Amino acid sequence: MGFDKFGRKSFTSFTKTGKFVDLLGEGKVEGTVCKQCGAKYFPPRADCAACLSKEMDWFELPKKGTLETFTTAMYAPFGFEADAPYTMAVVDFGGGLKAFARLAKDFSDPKIGMDVTVRPLKYDDGQLSFEITKA
Amino acid sequence: MAKDVAVIGVGQTYFVRGYEGSIRELAFEAFREAMQDANLTNKDVDASIFCSAPEYDKQRSPAGVLAEYLGLVPQPTFYVETVCSSSTVGVKIGYSMIKAGLHDIVVVLGFQKMSEITSAESQERMGRGGDIQWEAPFGTMMPAYYALYAQAYLAKNGLTLDDLRDVRVKAATYGQINERAVYRKGVKPEDFDPNNPDAKMAGPVASPLRVGDCCANADGASCIILANAEKAKVFSKKPVWILGIGAASEVVNMAARPDFSKGIQVAKAAAGQAYKMAGLGPKDIDVAEVHDCFTIAEIMAYEGLGFAPEGDGKQLIREKATYKEGRIPVNVDGGLLSKGHPIGATGGSQIRTVVLQLRDEAGPMQVKDPQIGLNHNIGGVGLYGNVTIFGRD
Numbered sequence: 001m002g003f004d005k006f007g008r009k010s011f012t013s014f015t016k017t018g019k020f021v022d023l024l025g026e027g028k029v030e031g032t033v034c035k036q037c038g039a040k041y042f043p044p045r046a047d048c049a050a051c052l053s054k055e056m057d058w059f060e061l062p063k064k065g066t067l068e069t070f071t072t073a074m075y076a077p078f079g080f081e082a083d084a085p086y087t088m089a090v091v092d093f094g095g096g097l098k099a100f101a102r103l104a105k106d107f108s109d110p111k112i113g114m115d116v117t118v119r120p121l122k123y124d125d126g127q128l129s130f131e132i133t134k135a
Numbered sequence: 136m137a138k139d140v141a142v143i144g145v146g147q148t149y150f151v152r153g154y155e156g157s158i159r160e161l162a163f164e165a166f167r168e169a170m171q172d173a174n175l176t177n178k179d180v181d182a183s184i185f186c187s188a189p190e191y192d193k194q195r196s197p198a199g200v201l202a203e204y205l206g207l208v209p210q211p212t213f214y215v216e217t218v219c220s221s222s223t224v225g226v227k228i229g230y231s232m233i234k235a236g237l238h239d240i241v242v243v244l245g246f247q248k249m250s251e252i253t254s255a256e257s258q259e260r261m262g263r264g265g266d267i268q269w270e271a272p273f274g275t276m277m278p279a280y281y282a283l284y285a286q287a288y289l290a291k292n293g294l295t296l297d298d299l300r301d302v303r304v305k306a307a308t309y310g311q312i313n314e315r316a317v318y319r320k321g322v323k324p325e326d327f328d329p330n331n332p333d334a335k336m337a338g339p340v341a342s343p344l345r346v347g348d349c350c351a352n353a354d355g356a357s358c359i360i361l362a363n364a365e366k367a368k369v370f371s372k373k374p375v376w377i378l379g380i381g382a383a384s385e386v387v388n389m390a391a392r393p394d395f396s397k398g399i400q401v402a403k404a405a406a407g408q409a410y411k412m413a414g415l416g417p418k419d420i421d422v423a424e425v426h427d428c429f430t431i432a433e434i435m436a437y438e439g440l441g442f443a444p445e446g447d448g449k450q451l452i453r454e455k456a457t458y459k460e461g462r463i464p465v466n467v468d469g470g471l472l473s474k475g476h477p478i479g480a481t482g483g484s485q486i487r488t489v490v491l492q493l494r495d496e497a498g499p500m501q502v503k504d505p506q507i508g509l510n511h512n513i514g515g516v517g518l519y520g521n522v523t524i525f526g527r528d
Binding site: 069 | 253
C-alpha cells in the first residue's frame with residue numbers, strides 16, 4: 001500500500017497499515033484493535049504486541065479527547081520550512097488511547113485540558129493527514 | 136560493591152563548531168589523550184567499540200575505518216548506536232565484555248561531526264530519531280519533542296520559565312571555565328528578557344523553550360578506556376571503578392507515552408537498577424553529570440535520579456543546590472547546554488568529567504573531595520535511559 005501519501009512528507013513507502021491513508025480519504029481517522037485480545041492501538045499496528053496476533057480490525061477514534069500537551073515550533077526541519085510556525089500536540093482520549101498530530105491552522109489559544117477532536121486533512125498537493133480541532 | 140572493571144584512561148577533544156578535519160582525525164584526538172592518560176600502547180588494547188548517531192557523516196560501518204586509523208587492527212571492533220547515549224551504552228557493553236572475561240582492556244570511542252550537514256538537516260535527522268512512520272511526517276524535531284514535556288510539566292508543577300533560565304545560567308557559569316566547551320560565554324538572567332529584542336537567549340524555538348533552553352550542536356569525540364582489576368592495577372595510579380549500571384527503554388511514539396506532566400520516566404528505571412547494583416542511593420552521590428540537552432531535561436533528571444521528589448526538581452535550582460558548592464553538584468563542566476552536544480561523543484564526555492572529578496583532576500571545576508559520581512545519559516526523547524555510578528579506588 002502506498003504510504004508515501006501520508007502526512008506533510010512521508011518517510012515510509014509501504015506498511016501493512018496502509019489502509020489508514022485510504023480511511024483518511026474517506027473522512028475517517030482509525031486505529032486498530034486486536035481480534036484476539038481486544039488491545040487497541042493508535043497509531044494503528046498490523047501486529048498485536050500484547051498477544052502476538054496478526055488478526056486486526058479497524059476502529060474509529062473517540063469523538064472527544066482532551067489536549068494533554070502542545071508546542072508551537074517556530075523553526076522547522078529540512079523539508080518542512082514552508083509550514084513554520086506550526087503547533088504539534090498530544091490528545092488523550094482516555095483508556096490508554098492518545099494521538100499525536102498538528103493543531104489545525106485556525107486553532108487559537110490552545111490550553112491544556114481543553115476538549116478537542118481529530119479530523120482528516122487533505123493538503124493542496126494531495127497528501128493526506130489528520131489534525132486536531134476544538135471539540 | 137564489586138570493583139571488577141575500572142576506567143583507566145579518559146580523553147576528549149575540544150567541542151567545536153566546524154572541526155577542520157575528518158571523523159578519523161577527530162576520533163584520534165580523543166584516543167591519543169586517553170591512551171596517554173592510561174599509559175597504554177596499541178598492543179595493550181584487546182577490543183574497540185565505536186559509538187555515534189548515523190547519517191551525520193557519510194561513512195557506513197565506521198568501526199572499521201576508525202579502528203584502522205587508531206591502529207587497533209586486527210583486534211575485534213564494532214559499532215554501537217543509541218543516538219545521544221551511544222557512548223554510555225558503549226561503556227556498558229565494554230564493561231560486560233570485560234566482566235565476562237572475553238577481554239582485559241577495551242577502548243570505547245564516541246564521535247560526531249555534526250557540521251558536515253546544515254542545522255535544518257540536523258534537525259530533520261534528530262526528528263527521525265523518533266518514529267518516522269507516524270510522527271516525522273508532522274515535521275517533528277528534538278526541541279519540539281522536549282517542549283511537549285516542558286509545557287505539561289510547567290503547567291502542573293509550578294516550575295517557571297525563570298527556573299529554566301536559571302538552569303542555563305548555572306551551565307554557563309561552568310561553561311566559562313571549561314576550555315573544552317563550545318559555548319564559553321556567560322549567560323545573565325537579562326539575556327532571557329522577552330521584551331528586549333537584543334536578548335540573545337530569549338527567542339522562541341518551540342514553546343515554551345527558547346534559544347537559551349537548548350544545547351548547541353558541536354563536533355567532538357570522547358574516549359573511555361576500560362580494564363579489568365588486574366590490568367587496572369598495572370596501568371593506573373587512580374583507577375575509577377564502575378560500581379553500578381542501569382539501562383531502560385521507553386516507547387517511541389508520543390501517543391503511547393504516559394503522563395507528560397510527570398516528565399521523562401526512563402531514567403527512574405535506569406537509576407533504580409544502578410543504585411541497587413552499587414548498593415547506594417541518591418544521597419551517596421557527590422557529583423553528577425546529567426543529560427541537559429534542554430533546560431527542562433535537567434530538572435526532570437533531578438527527579439528521575441531521586442535528587443528531588445517528583446514534581447519538586449525546581450527547588451534544587453532555586454536553592455543553588457546543584458552548583459559546585461551545593462549539596463549535589465550537577466553538570467559543573469557546563470553540561471550539554473554550554474559544552475555542546477556532539478551526539479555520539481556526549482556520554483563519554485560526561486563520564487570523562489565524572490572520572491576527572493573522582494581523581495581530583497577537574498581543575499577549576501573540581502568539587503571538594505568526591506567519592507561517588509553518577510552519569511545520566513539519555514538517548515532520543517527519553518527513549519534510552521542510562522545511569523552509571525562510579526567510585527574512586
